[in-house]
Amino acid sequence: MVADQSDEPTSGEPPSTRITLLTRLRSAADAEAWRTFVDLYLPLVFRYCRKRGLQDADARDVTQQVLANVHRSIDKFAYDPRRGRFRNWLGTIAMHEIAKHVQRDRRPGKGGGDGVGELPVQHASGEVDAAWHEEFQSHIFSVAVDRVRTDFDDSTWQAFDATWLRDVKPREAAERLGKTTGWVYKARFRVLERLRSEIEFLTSDAAVFHRNQ
Numbered sequence: 001m002v003a004d005q006s007d008e009p010t011s012g013e014p015p016s017t018r019i020t021l022l023t024r025l026r027s028a029a030d031a032e033a034w035r036t037f038v039d040l041y042l043p044l045v046f047r048y049c050r051k052r053g054l055q056d057a058d059a060r061d062v063t064q065q066v067l068a069n070v071h072r073s074i075d076k077f078a079y080d081p082r083r084g085r086f087r088n089w090l091g092t093i094a095m096h097e098i099a100k101h102v103q104r105d106r107r108p109g110k111g112g113g114d115g116v117g118e119l120p121v122q123h124a125s126g127e128v129d130a131a132w133h134e135e136f137q138s139h140i141f142s143v144a145v146d147r148v149r150t151d152f153d154d155s156t157w158q159a160f161d162a163t164w165l166r167d168v169k170p171r172e173a174a175e176r177l178g179k180t181t182g183w184v185y186k187a188r189f190r191v192l193e194r195l196r197s198e199i200e201f202l203t204s205d206a207a208v209f210h211r212n213q
Helices: 021-025 031-051 056-076 086-105 130-151 154-165 170-177 181-203
Strands: none
Touching: 021 031, 021 056, 021 181, 031 056, 031 086, 031 130, 056 086, 086 130, 130 181, 154 170, 154 181, 170 181
């Protein structure tokens, strides 16, 4: 296949500067923002609760309480990377609610329950456990990838998918696509920039996007 030296990777235009989802949540009238937030974070919190040992029904109850707490207190959250990231704030709420559930479950006449009592204690620094960070990063990146996929043509996306998600060498990817290596680098860069923008919109915390380019 002959490499096309002239074409450029194409994509939908990046969104205009958007108010972040977290900022929009502070408006009581923005029901769409809250629906987006619930769709995004409910599965994440639920999976984390299950990993901490809660049974399905208990995990659902705790997840609902976490989201209710966020709804009540989101107006007090101010993103400042020097003081703590959104992921830590949300993780702290989740850990607190899990701990409360465990304490209630341990009242006289109740058992300890599947080793849930081994939950780590929340540190004064606001740090949460490694399991939360891992779950958060994986979930947000996966959601962002799904949300931006339709913004790009097939060739541009294939270049990103091969070289970033599957670790194919750019030269090999270029040969497969019939493009130049330079084209592949440009295509990947455009997708990465769009992903960064989407993650910032969803979390106000681009640190989720941590891999070096």
